[in-house]
Amino acid sequence: MNTSPSSSGAERTDGSPVQIGALVPLSRPGWIEAGRHLLAGLESAVRDVNDAGGITGRPLELVVRDTAADPRKAAEAVDELACLGVAALAGEYHSVVARAAAARADALGLPFLCSSAVLDALTEHPTYWVARLCPAQSHGWRIYADFLLGAGHSRIAVAAQPSVYWAAGARILRDYLAPRGGTVIELDMGALAPTAVCDELVRHRATALLLLTGHPEPAVSIVNSVRRDQRLAEIMIGAPAGQPEFAEWAALLGDEGSAIPFLRYLPERLSPLGVRVETALRERLGEAPSFVAFEGYDTVAVLADVLRSHGADRARIAESWPHVAVEGTRGRIRFSRTPGISVWQWAWTSVQVADRDPAEPHRFRILHTG
Structure with missing residues (x-):
């Protein structure tokens, strides 16, 4: 393992905080609502850890940095946090940003537990410094592809913006669907206006349109255009990246934002811990x-367990990933080496395909599980 001079400092007993660096998108062009939920989970878990006595008597403290969906800014934040002496990094939602953070953490010898970024190739080569809670993109998106096939969709258009993440998603869908009789038609949103998408859907006889685009734009404009085109009354709109999960989606689109299936990483029933945490998070966020x-909560729960068992030495934290066994809000968390994944991976949390109920847009329906 790579180590830095600050990675193996002696354990302190003076009651000073044990610090975790938190990478979160809190400003545009980052997905602010996702960042707000991620931070709420991280902070709620820190509060619970400290209420239970902290880390062997020392308080746990988050040192938060806004990544704003900017890979360069994230890498700079990792450098800063490493110099500040944090024991580990946590968080990040955007895959391309997490990839930059993971590369820098690996180079510095700083443990990083990624909360929410799904890109399979989170690092270019295998690393012992990085672990991940959320499922890899290939795992979740293949489950979504099974849902599409089961719903009778074989001609699937993807409205995609230029991005490593969106390109990876389109490739996963194409490679999985083609042997099973499916066709993926790629619509380049770098060249098409949202209104032009409708003509392309008609021309290609697509039965489903997947939004592989940023939120709120151009995703919201695409949905509005398609929903209002009578030629496309029967087409299914989908959003595997999870845009409809958040309240802002319903606020911007109203009824037109319902019946758009998306991926979410929740079991049908939360654990007893999950039920308690859900209540606390609802109070903190003012919404579901x-x-x-x-x-976010599970990330801190894992790191707190590791810190109690192995101390705040960075090398020992990284060495502990294969030995983690923590009860999280969504099940028992363990990390392993998974084929095709370069980081320590929880394989896997539960995956749902869900949508907002047209009759009650604030209620979710579970359509498929994997």
Whole structure:
């Protein structure tokens, strides 16, 4: 393992805080609502850890940095947090940002537990410094592809913006669906206006349109255009990346935002811990917590367990990933080496395909599980 001079400092007994660096998108162009839920989960868990006595008597403290969906800014934050002496990194929602943070953490020898970024290739080569809670993109999106096939969709258009993440998603869908009789039609949103998408859907005889685009734009404009085009009354709109999970989606789209299936990483029933945490998160957020908030909570729960058992030495934290066994809000968390994944991976939390009920847009329906 790579180590830095600050990675193996002696354990302190003076009651000073044990610090965790938290990477969170809190400003545009980051997905602010996702960042707010992630931070709420992280902070709620820190409060619970400290209420239970902290880390062998020392308080746990988050040192939060806003990544704003900017890979360069995230890498700079990792450098800063490493110099500040944090024991480990936590968080991040955007995959391309988490990839930059993971590369820098690996280079510095700083443990990083990624909460919510699903890109399979989180690092270019295998690393012992990085672990991940959320499922890899290939795992979740193949489950989504099974849902599409089961719903009778074989001609599937993807409205995609240029991005490593969106390109990976389109490739996963294409590679999985093609041997099973499905066709993926890629619509380049770098060249098409949202209104032009409708003509392309008609021309290609697509029965489903997947939004592989940023939120709120152009996703909201695409939905509005498609919903109002009578030629496309029967087409299914989907959003595997999870945009409809958040309240902002319903606020911006109203009824037009319902019946749009998306991926979420929740079991059908939360654990007893999950039920208690859900109540606390709802109070903190003023709304129903998303799966991202639970990911934040579980991230700190794992790191707190590791810190209690192995101390705040960075090398020992990284060495502990294969020995983790923590009861989280969504099940028992263990990390392993998974084929095709370069980091320590929880394989896997439960995956749902859900949507907002057209009759009650604030209620979710579970359509498929995997």
